Amino acid sequence: MTLVVSYCIFIPIDIFMDKLHNEGIDNEFDAWLTFLGCDDINYIGKLIEKYPSFTPMYQDLYDMCLNVEEVMKMFSKELQELDQNTVIYMIDELQDQLDNANATISEKDAQLSQKDATISQKDATISQKDAQLSQKDATISQKDSTIADLQAKIKELEAQISH
Known part of the structure; x- marks a missing residue:
């Protein structure tokens, strides 16, 4: 269904055509609606008779339709844009x-x-803790060595005592 748009009012074309058929073109608003929404030659003729100011606009439309190449160029330019x-x-x-x-x-x-x-x-913290562990490992190794030395001395002393 086609709509005629005017003054931001949407009128279904069949309602407009019924009004146009029953009441004709009563005022300039109807004239514009007819110009914009009607392609029936009888109504266009009545419109031009009652409002001759629409004749140049219809003539421009007619001339455009005759020059199909120009219309195609116009559409081509619009499509390009x-x-x-x-x-x-x-x-x-x-x-x-x-x-x-x-x-x-x-x-x-x-x-x-x-x-x-x-x-x-975290890597720095881990490195620091690794260094501390290495230090503790060294301390433990040193103490293990001291313990081993002391155990050796104890065995020596025990050996001397038992002879």
């Missing part, structure tokens, strides 16, 4: 997506840097 606008829109959309992706990557990089710093701190 639509294509350019579509390309620009798509580039803008892709740029927005790229900007969002870059922002997400930057956030992830910051998080990774923070985690790397935390890991570095």
Whole structure:
């Protein structure tokens, strides 16, 4: 169903055509509705008779229809502009997506840097604890050596006592 649009009012074409058929063209509003929404030659004739100011507009439309090549050029230019606008829109959309992706990557990089710093701190702590363990191992080894020496002396003394 086709709609006639005027003053932001949507009128179904069948209701408009019924009104036009029953009441005719009563005022300039009806004239404009007829011009914009009716292709019946009888009503166009009545419109031009009652409102001759529409004649140049119909003449322009008629001339355009006769010159099909010019109409095609006009549509071709409009389609080319639509294509350019579509390309620009798509580039803008892709740029927005790229900007969002870059922002997400930057956030992830910051998080990774923070985690790397935390890991570095933990590595330093582990290294420090490893050094402490090595020191304790050295102390234990030293004490083990002292114990071994003392045990050897005890055996010597026991051997001397038993002779």
